[in-house]
Amino acid sequence: MxxxxxxxxxxxxxxxxxxxxxxxxxxxxxxxxxxxxxxxxxxxxxxxxxxxxxxxxxxxxxxxxxxxxxxxxxxxxxxxxxxxxxxxxxxxxxxxxxxxxxxxxxxxxxxxxxxxxxxxxxxxxxxxxxxxxxxxxxxxxxxxxxxxxxxxxxxxxxxxxxxxxxxxxxxxxxxxxxLLYRAKKQGPATAKQKKYLKELTDWHKIDLNVDLDSLTRNEASRMTDKILAAYGKLSSRGGA
Missing domain, CATH: 3.30.420.10 (Ribonuclease H-like superfamily/Ribonuclease H)
Incomplete structure (x- = not known):
């Protein structure tokens, strides 16, 4: 036992x-x-x-x-x-x-x-x-x-x-x-990813309440995709 x-x-x-x-x-x-x-x-x-x-x-x-x-x-x-x-x-x-x-x-x-x-x-x-x-x-x-x-x-x-x-x-x-789980190291978000996220949140007036420097590439990509799906691209408000 x-x-x-x-x-x-x-x-x-x-x-x-x-x-x-x-x-x-x-x-x-x-x-x-x-x-x-x-x-x-x-x-x-x-x-x-x-x-x-x-x-x-x-x-x-x-x-x-x-x-x-x-x-x-x-x-x-x-x-x-x-x-x-x-x-x-x-x-x-x-x-x-x-x-x-x-x-x-x-x-x-x-x-x-x-x-x-x-x-x-x-x-x-x-x-x-x-x-x-x-x-x-x-x-x-x-x-x-x-x-x-x-x-x-x-x-x-x-x-x-x-x-x-x-x-x-x-x-x-x-x-x-x-216990079998394959974990691959997630690299930190790139400067380009963080810059685009910042631009998106500023443009759409979204407060993410997240430390951008703590994000991995996958996390940054997922957040970006969610914002784009919910609010659209940077240019989408220009013709509104």
Whole structure:
């Protein structure tokens, strides 16, 4: 039975590790029946969308004094060194951590166990396999939903419940396996990209609330595409 691991959960600005950023990291290290907590609020250096705030309760004010993403990810890597990871849809959280570290010239290779995969395998009768639904299913209480540390604590309990009920049936399913995510270093936005973004936001009177110097090329391209789709090119207002 796996008794040494780190249950981890993240909150992010969006769904894409190459163009979105970490907001919060929460983790629980389990070893010899003892627990150790890791928690970091992360300043993404960009405005948090209303949709994300409505889901998580995390506001710009809450993260303004937070760690830089690369520092938080590096500190978590140190916290979890030598331990496999446990999480719900674990590859999603892992991809953000790895992409963040790779962007800053570092590596992050881990093994892990995904409670979502376990739930799909052993709980076919469960109507849904989301963390929210499974917490209700197993009567796991959380002080807050969609907050990293509370979700990590819930994932630890969920993993333990699944271990107790199903590991004897198929021990192999509960063994950590390599987490596979190919992360390519995202270079910083070019001077040309930043200049064009600045021109677009000035022309359309948009306040991006983002540190342009912190953008990667992919992030700058995505922001530019969104502005062009919503507001049009620089010349589009000339004939209005």
């Amino acid at each position: 796996l008794e040494r691991y780190v249950a981890v959960d993240l909150e992010m600005t969006g769904l894409h590790p190459k163009t979105d950023r970490i907001l919060e990291i929460g983790a629980v290290k389990v070893e010899d029946g003892k627990q150790e907590i890791f928690h970091r609020m992360v300043n993404p250096r960009m405005e948090i969308s209303r949709k994300v705030t409505e889901l998580t309760g995390i506001t710009d004010e809450m993260v303004k004094d937070g760690c830089e993403p690369e520092r938080a990810a590096a500190e978590f890597r140190e916290f979890a060194e030598g331990f496999p990871l446990v999480g719900h849809n674990l590859i999603y959280d892992y991809s953000f951590l790895k992409q963040c570290l790779v962007n800053h010239g570092e590596t992050f290779e881990k093994d892990g166990v995904d409670t979502l995969k376990l739930a799909r395998k052993f709980l076919p009768e469960a109507e849904k396999k989301t963390l929210d639904y499974l917490c209700s299913y197993f009567q796991i209480s959380r002080k807050e939903n969609h907050r990293a540390l509370e979700d990590a604590k819930a994932e630890k309990l969920l993993f333990q419940y699944l271990q107790e009920q199903f590991e004897a049936q198929e021990p192999e399913a509960f063994l950590p396996k390599p």
